[in-house]
Amino acid sequence: MSYKGFGYIVDSCPLSKANTTEAASKLNCINDVFGRSQYVCVPNENLTAVVEFCYTKSIVGLYQAGYCLKTIKDGYLDQISCKNFTEGCPTAPYRSTELYKYPACSRLNTEFRCFAADSLCVSTTTDDGSVDxxxxxxxxxxxxxxxxxxxxxxxxxxxxxxxxxxxxxxxxxxxxxxxxxxxx
The missing domain is CATH 1.20.5 (Single alpha-helices involved in coiled-coils or other helix-helix interfaces)
Incomplete structure (x- = not known):
C-alpha cells in the first residue's frame, strides 16, 4: 500500500542484511555517492505503521546511539529517543542501512502509538488477550x-x-x- 507518495506500508522490516538487500532491490533503490543502499524501513511519524522507501533526500548519514528513526513529512528521517526501551535500543552510532540490527526500532504498538519495547508504552492486555x-x-x-x-x-x-x-x-x-x- 502506497504511503504519502514516497513509500509503502509493510507488516515488518527486514531482520538481516540479506533481507534488506532484497527489499532494496524490489524497490529499485540506488546507492548513494558512497555506495551505501538508500533503502530505509522505519515507523511513520504517528507510530501507526512501518514504511519502507528509498531515502533520496540526502546521503545515508550516521545516527546517534539511544535513538531510533521515524519518517516525517515527505520522506525525511527524524530521530526519536529509545532510552526507555527494555531492549533493542542502538548502543552505538549507526547508519540507516543497519536498522535490521535493531528490530525494536520498527516494532510498534499501533493501538497506543508507541514502540513495543518502550517501557512507557502501556498495554492493558497480556499475550493471551486477557486483561492485565x-x-x-x-x-x-x-x-x-x-x-x-x-x-x-x-x-x-x-x-x-x-x-x-x-x-x-x-x-x-x-x-x-x-x-x-x-x-x-
Missing part, C-alpha cells in the same frame, strides 16, 4: 486516590466556611442582642 489487572490497578488506583483527596479537601473547605459563617452570625446576634448603650 496489574496495569489497570497501576492506572485506576492512583486516580481513585486523587479523586478521594479532592473530595475530602472540598468537604473540609466547605465545612470550614460554614463554621466561619456560624461564628460570624453568633457574634452579630450577641452584639445585636445588647442595647445600644451596652455596645459603647
Amino acid at each position: 489487572v496489574g496495569v489497570i490497578l497501576d492506572v485506576v488506583l492512583p486516580l481513585l486516590v486523587l479523586v478521594g483527596i479532592l473530595i475530602a479537601a472540598f468537604l473540609f473547605r466547605r465545612r470550614r466556611q460554614k463554621l466561619k459563617l456560624k461564628t460570624k452570625l453568633k457574634r452579630r446576634k450577641k452584639i445585636l442582642g445588647k442595647s445600644v448603650f451596652e455596645i459603647y
